[in-house]
Amino acid sequence: MVVLDPAHGGLDSGSRISESTLEKNVTLALAFKLRSLLVARGFAVTMTRDADVPTQPDASGSTLTLDDRAGIANHAHAVACLLLHATAAGTGVHLYKSDLAPAPTLPSVVPWLTAQSAWIDQSSALQQQLANALSRASVPTIISSASVRPEDSLSCPALVVELAPTNSDPDSINNADYQQNVAQAIASSLVFWRNQVQPPQPSHPPSPTHPAPPTARKRTP
Amino acid sequence: MNQRRQRIVFWCMIACILAMAVFLAMQRKRGRERVQALGNTTLLDAPPGNATPITLELANDATGTLTPTTRDVALPDAPNARARTLIDHLIAEYSQPGSAHPLSPTTPVAEVFLLPLPADSPSSRSSRTIFRATDPTTSIPDTSGGELAVVDLRSAFASEHPSGVEVESLTLLSIVKTLHANLPQIEQVRFLVDGQPRETLAGHADLLKAYTASSNAHTETDSDTNP
Known part of the structure; x- marks a missing residue:
């Protein structure tokens, strides 16, 4: 399972990349390309929105908040959660992991605002793997860390993938071949990533006197 | 007639x-x-007095880095006013023509409040430390000596700020690092907009968390040469 979160949507247009290009439309276009390529490679894909307006979490008529998006991602138990953004600044792709300090183990009670801290090491590995794949595809790539909502609340290997134009023309971000190239590099990299991802160890391993959780039972001969 | x-x-x-x-x-x-x-x-009027050298951590959008730069500025005596003046001068630098991190020329800050940090909340432990209730039996709360700066931004500044992960993060980190460079007792910074908590600065950078001065966020690496 892979979660794709095309940022913004509806009234929230995100940044204005050019006079005719809004961030919310670029993120959705990239998400559609990524979804097709991932499904073709055997992944199940969950998107937080597949139209301009975010998917409604229930029938109450409310739109998705950033926390709702994190909730969708966390329930999916995904091998990777990619928050898709777009910017007019720079070129290529910018990959951001959370700037939380890494937690050595998964706490028994996971705080909502720092859930990602247990997954930082996995996110770093995913970041490096995607950066290498994008570089091989001749896409200029910058890796960094930042605090972008709702990345810190995700309990999965998570990255912000920010797409920038290919050159000084901001509208070059809409180039279908360019977006396809980026999506292909990411999708191919995730195929290898699927076999490497390992969830963080729980902070209190189950004692032999207590019943073990289902994941631990699988390891028992 | x-x-x-x-x-x-x-x-x-x-x-x-x-x-x-x-x-x-x-x-x-x-x-x-x-x-x-x-x-x-x-701008906040500087009191009569000698200009002192201050360090501004200036952001560069092209490289995604902060560069310490020295300026001579007359600062007020009160720490709160001093912190506000530092941010005003920092944003004024960004509104100059040719700035590497261009921002519109507005007054960014309504007020800055400095609060003592609890002794058991070192900034390195978690950037989301929120105030812990102190023991009511103790007359003087135990503090670490460090301070939390609460920066109340004007909504006009937030609404006119360019939108994007990098540009927003650089503005926040630039403010945090500038405050810490000139007022080392400031270990954490939280942001409000018009006195209210707000999720993001302009759609991306998290405004609900406390930023630590020791944060190494945004140390960028261009992986072009590292395939």
């Missing part, structure tokens, strides 16, 4: 009254705009 003159005088007076009303309304509108503009653009 008299009636005709009276009628002319009457309508002339009505016209004068209307003209006067329009004139007064326009003057009132202009005065209000002038006061509003003054409130938005007046």
Whole structure:
């Protein structure tokens, strides 16, 4: 399972990349390309929105908040959660992991605002793997860390993938071949990533006197 | 004839009254705009005194880095006013033509509050430390010596700020690092907008968390050369 979160949507247009290009439309276009390529490679894909307006979490008529998006991602138990953004600044792709300090183990009670801290090491590995794949595809790539909502609340290997134009023309971000190239590099990299991802160890391993959780039972001969 | 003159005088007076009303309304509108503009653009007056060297951590959008730069500025004595002046000067640098991190020339900060950090909340432990209830039996709360700066941004600054992960993160980190460089007791910084918590600065950078001065976020690596 892979979660794709095309940022913004509806009234929230995100940044204005050019006079005719809004961030919310670029993120959705990239998400559609990524979804097709991932499904073709055997992944199940969950998107937080597949139209301009975010998917409604229930029938109450409310739109998705950033926390709702994190909730969708966390329930999916995904091998990777990619928050898709777009910017007019720079070129290529910018990959951001959370700037939380890494937690050595998964706490028994996971705080909502720092859930990602247990997954930082996995996110770093995913970041490096995607950066290498994008570089091989001749896409200029910058890796960094930042605090972008709702990345810190995700309990999965998570990255912000920010797409920038290919050159000084901001509208070059809409180039279908360019977006396809980026999506292909990411999708191919995730195929290898699927076999490497390992969830963080729980902070209190189950004692032999207590019943073990289902994941631990699988390891028992 | 008299009636005709009276009628002319009457309508002339009505016209004068209307003209006067329009004139007064326009003057009132202009005065209000002038006061509003003054409130938005007046920088905090520096007290008379010698200019001291300060360090501004200036952001660069092209490289995604912060560069310490020294300027001579007269600072007020009060730490809160000093912190506010530092941020005002920092944003004023970004509004200069040719800035590597261009921002619109608005007054960014309504107020800065400095609060003591609890002793058991080192900034390195978690960037989301929120105040812990102190023991009511102790008269003096135990503090670490460090301070939390609460920066209340103006909504005009947030709404006019360029949108994007990098540009927003650089602005916040630039403010945090500048405050810590000149007022080392400031270990954490939280942001409000018009006195209220807000999720993001302009759609991306998290404004709900406390930023630690020791944060190494945004140390970028270009992986072009590292395939």
